[in-house]
Amino acid sequence: MAPKVKKQKEIVKDERLQAIVLTDSFETRFMPLTSVKPRCLLPLANVPLIEYTLEFLAKAGVDEVYLMCCSHADQISEYIENSKWNKPWSPFKIQTIMTLESRSVGDAMRDLDNRGLITGDFLLVSGDVVTNIQFDKVLEQHKLLKSQDRDHIATMVLTKASALHRTRSHSEPATFILDSKTNKCLYYQDIPPVNGKKSSISIDPEFLENVDEFIVRNDLIDCHVDICSPHVPAIFQENFDYQYLRRDFVKGILSSDILKKSIYAYITDEYYAARVESWQTYDAISQDILARWCYPIVPDSNFLENHTYSYENEHIYKEDNVVLAQSCKIGSCVAIGSNTSIGDGTIIENSVIGRNCKIGKNIYIKNSYIWENSTIEDSCNIEYSIIASNSNIGENSKLNKGSVIGFNVKIDHDQKIDENIRISSSKVQNLDKSFITSEDEEEVDDDDDDDEDENSFDYEIVGENGTGYIYESEDSDYDDDASTKPVNSLMYQMFELTLSDDSIVSQSQIKHKKKRSYSTTSIATDYGEENFEKEALETLARALENNHDLDTALLELNTLRMSMNVTYHEVRYATSTALLTRVKEFIGTDTLNNKEAVEKIFRQWGSLFKRQIFDEEDQIDLLQTLNQVINDLGLEKQTLLYILTILYDVETLEEELILKWWKDNEIDNEYVAKFIEWLEEAEEDDSDDE
Incomplete structure (x- = not known):
């Protein structure tokens, strides 16, 4: 009988439903707030974001939950x-996994694969999802598809919505091309905003071979709820250049002639599903919850054990021990936490007020979110803004649309905060700083204190008695066509902020050579970059x-890059140096002349760059890097011309970006100038032909 019992236990183990929660967004859109607290613990309608995800998993019948934690991992673990x-x-076993070196979804998935935690198909979900989807239907469909298609490795949950639905991501809209009969995904393309102009996609007809009928869908909300097979982490492990879940993994799977795997979509319009991935969706989902x-x-529903919300008419929610003055006016879609007081003549509409807040007299608050332990003094005007915990807004101050007041900030009386200003209580020196772990926070805070002693607060913004600094993103705000902007909520008023910061991955790729960067386990240092350069050059020298x-x-x-936590700029710099050093060796020993040496090395090894550039800024950075290394090594100016012709010929560099790079930089190279003239003439000829 013993063998039979053992077999039964194994069957039970295989049927456990596991969930992997990515608690880190690997983005900086909620800076400077996420420099203090991880996005998954930020309050949404006075409930930490992670609670909505865990409630969904509980109703889905999940048995085991693993939280992959990177930024502020200690805070998540303690919570x-x-x-x-x-x-x-608890309805499931829960465990926090410290993946402190991860800088992208791809890194987290590779870490997951290394740990060997996955026993079967699992649910992969982001820690900022709000959904009431009936998951058993999704799982049933996934199992059916898997029985019919042995190559099926993932099912994406998508919900139908109009193009301008407020919970859709305006930052990363995407197009799915699906088999109309089975919803098998044939092609995926994210379409970045193009200033109100029409977008288009280009697809190889081979992707649509043997398909009777397909449908193009760009009306879907992708909240990153996926059912994955154990093959998914392994595929990330085999492809180190996969960083994003959709634009790298899904697109890579669909375009691969080697993997031959299938991904399907489960589409529903019966349920609610959205991700809090931007200021826009934060406001939209908050309003949807209230409504x-x-x-x-x-x-x-009082998800937290100590919550005591009751529902009143016109979507007003109040906890116990709320003190309201007789003459204050509470409009529709408002939630107020316990021990909060609101003074005479104050008007609040479409807003959420946290616990233990003191709201004074004659204040107007509209479409704003005031987190716990904050104080708003008399006669203030606050519209379309976020005020984080433990902040103080002085009397007679005005916060214009798009204001974000960070934790522990104090605004003096009679201050006017202009539109789309973000303020933090301490200087946030670098976008990567949100990835510093708790062990390093004390040291960083000490540095900040020193800076604050030397550099006073931004008094022209916060006032003479205020405390705070303006947070400035390294990216410029997105300049969107005004006709596409919404007009009656925070997402419309803060549309520029939605796109002012991009993914940490792309941010790290455009940093310059000697610019300091922060890792999750160390304070800013150039040692990692220098050490990486040495190791990378030796590695490439051996390969050559x-x-x-x-x-x-x-x-x-890629193994070196991950282990030493450097950016892709450093990888491109090391690759350029290694290849050009080899070219210089051939020339110095009279083995080959300049053109022959470049042809030999870059025809064979130039393809390395294709796995090191991911967007237009990366191509520009590669051009700058190649020009710099050629000058540093004392190579002839013709070298850059020879390299450009090869990389252009193999489609590593795009014509329009070469022209843009040349136009934006004063490059002293008459040989490249002739190549640029040729490109421009070719472009004009194409225009004439059209």
């Missing part, structure tokens, strides 16, 4: 340890000397 999800009666569009996800294949060289480079 879970003290939450109801860690109690003996009960995502029932039973409403404040009076022994004629290794490209994939082996790429794997070794």
